[in-house]
Amino acid sequence: MANQKDIEKELKDLGNMEVSSEATQALIKIPVLKARTSSRIGLVLIIFPFLFVMGAILKHYLGIDNNITGFVYNWVVEDAPDDDSNFFSWVIRFFLLGGPLILVALNLLAILHVQWLKDQKQLILTFNLKRWNILLIFIGAAILFVFFLYALIEG
Amino acid sequence: MYYVLKNVDLQEEKMLIQKIKNQPQNFAVVYDQHFNRIFAYVIKRTLDYQIAKDISSEVFLKAFLSLQKFKWDGKPLIVWLYAIAQNEIRLFFRKKSYSPEYLTEHAAAWSGASIPSAEEERIQIENNLIKSEKIKSIVAALNQLNEIQRECVALHYLENFTHKEIAEILSLKVGTVKSHIHRGIKNLKIILQSKNNFNG
Numbered sequence: 299m300a301n302q303k304d305i306e307k308e309l310k311d312l313g314n315m316e317v318s319s320e321a322t323q324a325l326i327k328i329p330v331l332k333a334r335t336s337s338r339i340g341l342v343l344i345i346f347p348f349l350f351v352m353g354a355i356l357k358h359y360l361g362i363d364n365n366i367t368g369f370v371y372n373w374v375v376e377d378a379p380d381d382d383s384n385f386f387s388w389v390i391r392f393f394l395l396g397g398p399l400i401l402v403a404l405n406l407l408a409i410l411h412v413q414w415l416k417d418q419k420q421l422i423l424t425f426n427l428k429r430w431n432i433l434l435i436f437i438g439a440a441i442l443f444v445f446f447l448y449a450l451i452e453g
Numbered sequence: 454m455y456y457v458l459k460n461v462d463l464q465e466e467k468m469l470i471q472k473i474k475n476q477p478q479n480f481a482v483v484y485d486q487h488f489n490r491i492f493a494y495v496i497k498r499t500l501d502y503q504i505a506k507d508i509s510s511e512v513f514l515k516a517f518l519s520l521q522k523f524k525w526d527g528k529p530l531i532v533w534l535y536a537i538a539q540n541e542i543r544l545f546f547r548k549k550s551y552s553p554e555y556l557t558e559h560a561a562a563w564s565g566a567s568i569p570s571a572e573e574e575r576i577q578i579e580n581n582l583i584k585s586e587k588i589k590s591i592v593a594a595l596n597q598l599n600e601i602q603r604e605c606v607a608l609h610y611l612e613n614f615t616h617k618e619i620a621e622i623l624s625l626k627v628g629t630v631k632s633h634i635h636r637g638i639k640n641l642k643i644i645l646q647s648k649n650n651f652n653g
Contacts, residue, residue: 322575
């Protein structure tokens with residue numbers, strides 16, 4: 299098929315091929331949240347709890363008092379006021395626990411889609427495999443797990 | 454001269470754009486009218502169901518988001534949609550790991566009709582189009598052309614657009630479009646000939 303007319307015919311035949319996309323049209327993806335934005339917001343939310351957890355691990359388990367992680371850890375644990383109802387304490391709690399929670403929720407929303415097909419009585423769960431979002435969900439969940447474990451042991 | 458676009462009622466489209474600006478949900482009309490056409494074009498260019506689905510989503514999402522700022526210039530809406538589709542297809546071919554900027558799912562709200570399973574549709578498309586050796590061969594050859602020749606040839610032969618219509622979609626001069634199509638077909642011939650020689 300290297301004759302010019304044949305090539306043109308092949309292309310036209312391809313052009314004339316019917317493509318039915320009714321179902322695809324109904325299922326098509328339109329964003330509610332931008333995945334990239336979520337991962338950027340996630341990065342901001344994760345820095346503080348991440349440094350704190352790293353600081354705690356490095357200092358108590360490995361005996362390393364690293365500059366940045368040690369600074370965050372000391373600031374939270376040693377410089378914090380003794381009064382638990384203090385505004386500063388609430389801010390710290392919000393960043394330590396709220397940050398990872400919001401991060402996990404935002405990134406889950408960005409990659410997860412739930413659709414209910416009424417006619418077929420089917421619930422369709424779709425995950426977009428966005429590596430940054432998935433990585434941040436794992437980091438957020440890991441930090442929450444560490445806090446949970448700590449609370450369990452200390453409690 | 455318009456051929457594909459000759460039946461477009463421009464005044465009606467102008468009114469529709471105004472309606473969408475007042476009530477964005479009216480974009481559903483544009484979506485329902487043009488989705489299948491854009492999707493069919495994209496899948497014939499990429500031969501990948503998932504990519505075609507993502508690119509088509511992106512085209513309509515971008516159109517939807519920018520329609521508020523859209524200034525009507527007397528051209529049919531489909532010209533604008535094809536232009537967006539061309540840009541997305543270009544990104545796909547350049548990056549090879551296409552990641553649409555926006556993606557989550559939109560429910561079936563824009564199409565209230567009862568639908569067959571999308572999975573069945575994907576299988577049907579793959580059997581009819583993507584698995585055909587003949588089609589794979591011509592699309593692979595088409596993809597070896599340079600970007601602009603590839604686009605001109607695809608729009609002309611796959612979509613039946615006239616030179617003038619292609620010139621509007623790609624923002625080129627009519628003469629330039631003609632020349633790209635002419636050279637594109639000549640190059641396709643060379644590519645397919647060398648492939649045939651290679652295969653014996």
